[in-house]
Amino acid sequence: MPDSQLSKQYTWESVEDKWYKHWLESGTFHADAHSDKPPYTIVIPPPNVTGVLTMGHVLNNTIQDILIRKARMEGKNACWIPGTDHASIATEGKVTAKLEKDGISKKDISREEFLKHAWAWKDEYGGIIIRQLKKLGCSCDWERERFTMDEGYSKAVLEAFVKLYERGLIYRGHRLVNWCPASQSAISDEEVNHKEVNGKLWHFRYPVEDSDESVIVATTRPETMLGDTAVAVHPDDKRYKHLHGKSVLLPLTDRKIPIITDEYVDIEFGTGCLKVTPAHDPNDFELGEKHALDFINIMNADATLNDNVPKPYRNLSREEARKIVLEDLDKKGSLEKTEEHLHKVGYSERGNVPIEYYLSDQWFVRMKDLADPAIEVVKSGKIKFHPEHWTKTYDHWMENIKDWCISRQLIWGHRIPVWYCRGGDKDQCQIECKEPVVSIAKPDACSVCGSKDMVQDPDVLDTWASSWLWPFGVHNWPVESDDLKTFYPTDVLVTGPDIIFFWVARMIMAGQEFCGDIPFSDVYFTSILRDEKGQKFSKSLGNSPDPFDLFEKYGTDAVRFGMMLMAPQGLDVLFSETRLEVGRNFMNKLWNAARFVQMNLHETELPSGELDIPSLDLPERWILFRLNQTIEQFNRRLNEFHFNEAAKTLYEFTWSDFCDWYVEIAKTRFQSGDAAKADVARKVAVKVLKDILKMLHPYAPFMTEELWESFKIETESNLITTPWPESTSSQDIQDEIASMDVLKEVISAVRTIRSRMNVPPASKANVLVRSPNGSSEVLKEYESIVKSLAKVEDMTMGDSIEKPDHAATAVIRKMEIFVPLEGLIDLDVERTRLTKRQTELDGFIIQIQKKLSNDNFLLRAPEDVVQKEKEKLADMESELERINSNLEMLS
RNA sequence: GGGCGCUUAGCUCAGUUGGUCAGAGCGCUGCCCUUACAAGGCAGAAGUCACAAGUUCGAGUCUUGUAGCGCCCACCA
Numbered sequence: 001m002p003d004s005q006l007s008k009q010y011t012w013e014s015v016e017d018k019w020y021k022h023w024l025e026s027g028t029f030h031a032d033a034h035s036d037k038p039p040y041t042i043v044i045p046p047p048n049v050t051g052v053l054t055m056g057h058v059l060n061n062t063i064q065d066i067l068i069r070k071a072r073m074e075g076k077n078a079c080w081i082p083g084t085d086h087a088s089i090a091t092e093g094k095v096t097a098k099l100e101k102d103g104i105s106k107k108d109i110s111r112e113e114f115l116k117h118a119w120a121w122k123d124e125y126g127g128i129i130i131r132q133l134k135k136l137g138c139s140c141d142w143e144r145e146r147f148t149m150d151e152g153y154s155k156a157v158l159e160a161f162v163k164l165y166e167r168g169l170i171y172r173g174h175r176l177v178n179w180c181p182a183s184q185s186a187i188s189d190e191e192v193n194h195k196e197v198n199g200k201l202w203h204f205r206y207p208v209e210d211s212d213e214s215v216i217v218a219t220t221r222p223e224t225m226l227g228d229t230a231v232a233v234h235p236d237d238k239r240y241k242h243l244h245g246k247s248v249l250l251p252l253t254d255r256k257i258p259i260i261t262d263e264y265v266d267i268e269f270g271t272g273c274l275k276v277t278p279a280h281d282p283n284d285f286e287l288g289e290k291h292a293l294d295f296i297n298i299m300n301a302d303a304t305l306n307d308n309v310p311k312p313y314r315n316l317s318r319e320e321a322r323k324i325v326l327e328d329l330d331k332k333g334s335l336e337k338t339e340e341h342l343h344k345v346g347y348s349e350r351g352n353v354p355i356e357y358y359l360s361d362q363w364f365v366r367m368k369d370l371a372d373p374a375i376e377v378v379k380s381g382k383i384k385f386h387p388e389h390w391t392k393t394y395d396h397w398m399e400n401i402k403d404w405c406i407s408r409q410l411i412w413g414h415r416i417p418v419w420y421c422r423g424g425d426k427d428q429c430q431i432e433c434k435e436p437v438v439s440i441a442k443p444d445a446c447s448v449c450g451s452k453d454m455v456q457d458p459d460v461l462d463t464w465a466s467s468w469l470w471p472f473g474v475h476n477w478p479v480e481s482d483d484l485k486t487f488y489p490t491d492v493l494v495t496g497p498d499i500i501f502f503w504v505a506r507m508i509m510a511g512q513e514f515c516g517d518i519p520f521s522d523v524y525f526t527s528i529l530r531d532e533k534g535q536k537f538s539k540s541l542g543n544s545p546d547p548f549d550l551f552e553k554y555g556t557d558a559v560r561f562g563m564m565l566m567a568p569q570g571l572d573v574l575f576s577e578t579r580l581e582v583g584r585n586f587m588n589k590l591w592n593a594a595r596f597v598q599m600n601l602h603e604t605e606l607p608s609g610e611l612d613i614p615s616l617d618l619p620e621r622w623i624l625f626r627l628n629q630t631i632e633q634f635n636r637r638l639n640e641f642h643f644n645e646a647a648k649t650l651y652e653f654t655w656s657d658f659c660d661w662y663v664e665i666a667k668t669r670f671q672s673g674d675a676a677k678a679d680v681a682r683k684v685a686v687k688v689l690k691d692i693l694k695m696l697h698p699y700a701p702f703m704t705e706e707l708w709e710s711f712k713i714e715t716e717s718n719l720i721t722t723p724w725p726e727s728t729s730s731q732d733i734q735d736e737i738a739s740m741d742v743l744k745e746v747i748s749a750v751r752t753i754r755s756r757m758n759v760p761p762a763s764k765a766n767v768l769v770r771s772p773n774g775s776s777e778v779l780k781e782y783e784s785i786v787k788s789l790a791k792v793e794d795m796t797m798g799d800s801i802e803k804p805d806h807a808a809t810a811v812i813r814k815m816e817i818f819v820p821l822e823g824l825i826d827l828d829v830e831r832t833r834l835t836k837r838q839t840e841l842d843g844f845i846i847q848i849q850k851k852l853s854n855d856n857f858l859l860r861a862p863e864d865v866v867q868k869e870k871e872k873l874a875d876m877e878s879e880l881e882r883i884n885s886n887l888e889m890l891s
Numbered sequence: 892g893g894g895c896g897c898u899u900a901g902c903u904c905a906g907u908u909g910g911u912c913a914g915a916g917c918g919c920u921g922c923c924c925u926u927a928c929a930a931g932g933c934a935g936a937a938g939u940c941a942c943a944a945g946u947u948c949g950a951g952u953c954u955u956g957u958a959g960c961g962c963c964c965a966c967c968a
Binding site for chain 2: 006194217283344390573592597598651664754847861868
């Protein structure tokens with residue numbers, strides 16, 4: 001029984017924290033690995049430990065919370081595993097920046113010291129986003145919170161490395177990698193963003209040796225010419241046939257480099273003559289390997305030029321070097337011309353500086369063998385993507401997968417479990433001990449020379465080489481445990497399509513490789529959030545609103561519900577704050593509907609007991625039927641991951657059917673003095689309201705739980721663990737729905753006339769209904785409802801009613817509604833109204849007649865479709881007839 | 892250069908397997924503080940469903956093409 005009156009407006013400040021605390025303390029978020037209930041598991045996409053909550057997180061985590069709360073109410077063993085990611089390169093960047101602010105350079109401190117600072121940073125900021133997720137209402141199993149550098153998790157990461165190495169899927173290679181000069185580390189292809197840049201194409205003249213001739217090459221990166229080791233032309237290019245086998249003299253250096261031929265060269269582009277810089281360009285690298293060219297690395301790790309270039313250029317930044325190289329070439333007359341040139345430049349995602357292609361020793365994962373089974377499970381539908389079209393993107397990437405560079409020249413992360421011998425006889429070791437030892441623990445001694453001087457590889461692993469194990473790493477795989485058995489595989493992954501390659505694809509590969517099973521069966525890709533101008537929300541643009549400002553302004557439930565309402569499946573969402581008002585207004589609407597119902601309850605008791613539906617009156621049967629329909633549709637849409645449509649279904653039912661119609665009807669019941677009818681209306685209203693609360697709870701957990709408290713009976717638990725509503729197999733009561741529609745249409749028609757004719761709301765009108773052979777049965781039975789909702793004084797019905805002189809008319813089905821208006825009637829308005837409807841009907845009737853006179857339609861369309869058209873035509877013709885006669889009377 | 896997606900009311904978008912007069916929210920117009928709610932109620936105006944062809948008895952919905960916009964992938968110096 002409600003022990004306190006609800007306030008006039010929903011105020012969330014006190015409610016949200018109260019319930020979150022209560023849920024937490026009562027252990028409702030915790031899942032037991034030994035439960036009999038079927039498990040339903042989600043692992044959170046672990047936010048960066050340095051992160052703060054963004055609107056993207058709000059969207060993503062609300063969806064997960066909806067899924068997990070629904071599963072919990074459905075009686076499943078719902079387990080949502082939270083945690084954070086160490087985010088190697090991002091965190092290291094932040095820590096480095098902070099140290100620099102404090103006057104400490106990363107270069108000047110030891111690895112151990114840096115790690116100390118990094119952990120301190122993690123301890124200080126690592127909890128922020130977790131607290132924020134709690135504020136959002138996320139019902140995670142916080143007892144299972146994990147961090148990707150936890151002891152057990154780290155072990156899993158290293159185990160995975162060792163296993164892959166033993167299977168021959170990991171190798172060390174001296175290769176050209178994407179190099180971020182800002183963080184001075186290798187990065188993967190996926191961490192490079194290509195931006196279109198207005199650059200220039202410079203043409204240089206390289207003199208041919210022992211000749212007056214010269215060749216002209218074109219480049220967008222003049223400074224790399226210092227590392228050129230060849231010039232390439234197409235073997236069939238007639239212009240250069242006579243130069244095959246000759247050499248050119250590289251300006252600014254004293255080097256002589258060969259002219260080689262390769263079909264890779266595009267005859268059409270530029271001069272058809274290509275400068276080759278094998279150590280600084282991926283294509284040139286391949287040419288270099290193919291033609292056994294020299295690889296001259298001309299850069300330091302920070303992208304300044306090194307000692308492999310002539311003195312004047314050493315230690316210059318690449319930008320300065322470009323300038324000076326161009327000046328010097330120009331002075332020498334080697335700069336032929338300069339053209340404007342639009343091209344793409346790769347930028348480091350984290351460092352936001354142009355990347356270099358840099359020759360270095362790195363660790364790689366051979367991806368092909370891992371990719372094949374992962375392609376298969378998506379193709380076969382064992383893993384389903386929502387929306388489905390992302391499978392194409394996935395396929396394309398997987399089919400063309402390249403080896404994955406997983407080593408990073410960073411400190412914060414999982415250190416690569418590889419050991420090198422540094423002892424013994426130096427020369428012998430160079431030859432004999434080249435094979436490193438791969439092992440989690442430090443080996444006692446070198447197996448070749450016996451030296452105990454073993455050093456660990458200084459690099460750490462790419463963050464994604466840890467997070468790809470997340471669905472089972474959280475259970476300390478490979479340790480066998482009940483948790484791992486119960487909660488792996490998980491059910492659904494909710495994430496953004498931007499990390500489909502980084503994370504989703506790799507988790508699918510890891511799951512199968514290490515656990516022999518897919519990590520999840522459904523992947524829901526969230527929308528990308530944009531502002532009203534269509535720009536992506538981003539920190540650098542500063543266009544992302546602070547979720548907490550919004551929570552405060554609209555209430556967390558309203559933000560959650562509003563977000564879900566505006567986030568269609570698979571499309572970008574244009575976020576606008578005014579749309580959250582819809583959510584807030586809805587919360588308030590429901591709050592007040594509940595308040596109204598509560599106000600009309602008996603003092604001491606909530607209605608209980610089953611409703612005997614067949615014995616109920618039409619409006620009650622109707623709203624319960626609509627409720628059942630709504631439950632059915634709501635569940636179906638949620639099961640299809642159509643969160644916005646489910647929300648809309650519930651919104652419309654609650655606002656339009658329940659509040660606008662049923663609650664208004666219930667008012668007439670309460671005021672009628674008929675205690676039995678009032679009692680039934682109370683029961684029905686409470687039943688409908690409670691089912692609305694159940695369905696809405698996953699979207700708006702706080703307010704629904706608060707309202708539930710007012711309506712739950714003793715045997716019921718808190719809403720969070722109350723059984724989920726299921727639709728009953730709905731009996732066919734279409735006729736009754738139609739009757740209810742007639743009732744509603746008559747009420748609306750009278751209201752329209754009143755409004756159009758400016759009848760003051762306070763004054764009541766009389767209504768006459770001409771209804772041939774008892775077509776107004778429903779009206780008679782529910783006369784009091786019509787009177788009340790349409791503000792009608794007297795209602796006269798019969799088949800021989802005469803139209804009064806000054807009356808406005810409406811036609812509903814076979815009924816003619818007359819509203820006598822004495823002097824109030826405006827003939828022009830009346831004529832316009834009727835004429836408009838007349839024109840509409842004319843159009844429709846012609847269309848239907850056309851259809852019905854089409855023999856093919858009659859022949860081929862299903863019987864019921866034809867029948868429906870015929871009925872439609874008859875109805876419209878009869879309505880038109882009545883409209884026409886009423887129009888005639890006006891003239 | 893490939894791939895994917897979008898184009899429905901002034902704005903933002905729904906529209907499930909083709910067949911109940913094309914829907915919602917915001918905005919707009921009129922009336923109303925009718926004791927659940929003015930964050931509200933009632934009523935209203937507003938759309939040749941981008942364009943073209945095709946399949947079909949029937950297309951916003953399926954096929955193809957065209958145009959515009961957006962995203963992803965790709966080594967053209």
